[in-house]
Amino acid sequence: MLEILNPAAVSRALLLAYDLPPTDERDLTLLLNRCFVEDLADGQVLCREGEDGGCMWFLVEGELRVTRRDFVGVDQELGTLRAPTMVGHMSVVDGARRSATCTALGRARTGALDQRTYDAIVADPGSTGQMLRTLILSSMVQQLGRSTARVAELVEASARARRAPSHAELGEVTGTLDGWTRRR
Amino acid sequence: MPDLDSLLALRQFSGVPREELALLEARGAWMRFPAHAVMMQQGEAARSAYLVVQGRLGVSVESAGGGLREVGDVMPGDVVGESALFGTGGQRSATVRTRSEVWALELTPALMADLRGTRLLVAIQRHLMEVMSRRLRSTDLAIRKAWQEQRQAEGARKTAASEAPTRGARRATEPEPDGLLSRLSRLFGGT
Numbered sequence: 341m342l343e344i345l346n347p348a349a350v351s352r353a354l355l356l357a358y359d360l361p362p363t364d365e366r367d368l369t370l371l372l373n374r375c376f377v378e379d380l381a382d383g384q385v386l387c388r389e390g391e392d393g394g395c396m397w398f399l400v401e402g403e404l405r406v407t408r409r410d411f412v413g414v415d416q417e418l419g420t421l422r423a424p425t426m427v428g429h430m431s432v433v434d435g436a437r438r439s440a441t442c443t444a445l446g447r448a449r450t451g452a453l454d455q456r457t458y459d460a461i462v463a464d465p466g467s468t469g470q471m472l473r474t475l476i477l478s479s480m481v482q483q484l485g486r487s488t489a490r491v492a493e494l495v496e497a498s499a500r501a502r503r504a505p506s507h508a509e510l511g512e513v514t515g516t517l518d519g520w521t522r523r524r
Numbered sequence: 525m526p527d528l529d530s531l532l533a534l535r536q537f538s539g540v541p542r543e544e545l546a547l548l549e550a551r552g553a554w555m556r557f558p559a560h561a562v563m564m565q566q567g568e569a570a571r572s573a574y575l576v577v578q579g580r581l582g583v584s585v586e587s588a589g590g591g592l593r594e595v596g597d598v599m600p601g602d603v604v605g606e607s608a609l610f611g612t613g614g615q616r617s618a619t620v621r622t623r624s625e626v627w628a629l630e631l632t633p634a635l636m637a638d639l640r641g642t643r644l645l646v647a648i649q650r651h652l653m654e655v656m657s658r659r660l661r662s663t664d665l666a667i668r669k670a671w672q673e674q675r676q677a678e679g680a681r682k683t684a685a686s687e688a689p690t691r692g693a694r695r696a697t698e699p700e701p702d703g704l705l706s707r708l709s710r711l712f713g714g715t
Contacts, residue, residue, distance in 0.1 A: 359610070408668075410672060410675060411672040411675065411676070430657060430660065430661075433653050433654070433657045434654070434657040434658070434661065436661065439664065462646075462650070463646060463650075464646075465641050465642055465643050465645065465646050466641065469646065470640060470641075470645070473646070473649040473650070473653065474649075476653060477610060477649060477652055477653060477656070478610050480653070480656040480657065480660060481606070481607055481610045481656070483660060484656065484659060484660060484663070485607070485614070485617075487663060487667070488617065488663075504674060504677070505670070505674065506674065506678070
């Protein structure tokens, strides 16, 4: 069971983050309780780019630094994931390898769902399965919407300036697809 | 007009009990669209999605210059307009036109709520997850490729500028070579 300070508050915050009604709080708390705890120390890697998936996480406390390797093998920092949020859920949906490396910034706590548990819950017509599918779908809709809007802005600005989008600007857009934001 | 057997034949619904599909057939509104008609228009409010049961459609995006660009196809079993089922719905991000006569079932947030607890809803949602996952991955791939290309290009420009300053470095306001910006424009429907 995932022990976190104030699970109801985490559930409410997660629902808000994914634009879901607060009435689903109980179902989300039940889903979180199906997770096993993975605590991370500062600098500990949660997942590495290119590795097999097979697990997703709910980041319930702390932050993760997100990096991707460029074409010459240098890690480029793309942004930060802040609790509460889902991490790594795309790979349990489609089986693809990890698209980035996530490293704890300070101590962090996650609730992990392995592939087997995910497969069982996602196929469940009951409220826990409904909650998981709704969360993932809401996340995907947000990710697509954000990235589409951001690229459209970038294309328009670049066309006005009569230049191609910069490497830094494009790097930021790759972040929007996976839901992370620049650290302020 | 399609019937329950048409729904049973869809790949996305294999394993869904017949009685649940009968519920969908009874509660959902059957919509018929003639060939070459607009099913949904880019920019209009998104209030419902459609499960296509018969027929084929094309998806296009309108660019700022007013041109239409084809971005995909819709086949029987696909769901279109899915953003209407989440959050506040927003606006249609693309125009969907029929290529043949199309029969579809209208899916609304209220209908989806009625289907809670059914294997049918699981099937619809899992189909949406697969479709959106593919879209996210292909979009990510295109942007990452552009990201890497731009890094190479910037690196090459810096090298050229430092090696031959008297010949003049590339001006930041020179028109972008046909390639990166055009490809991104095509991907996202810009000019």
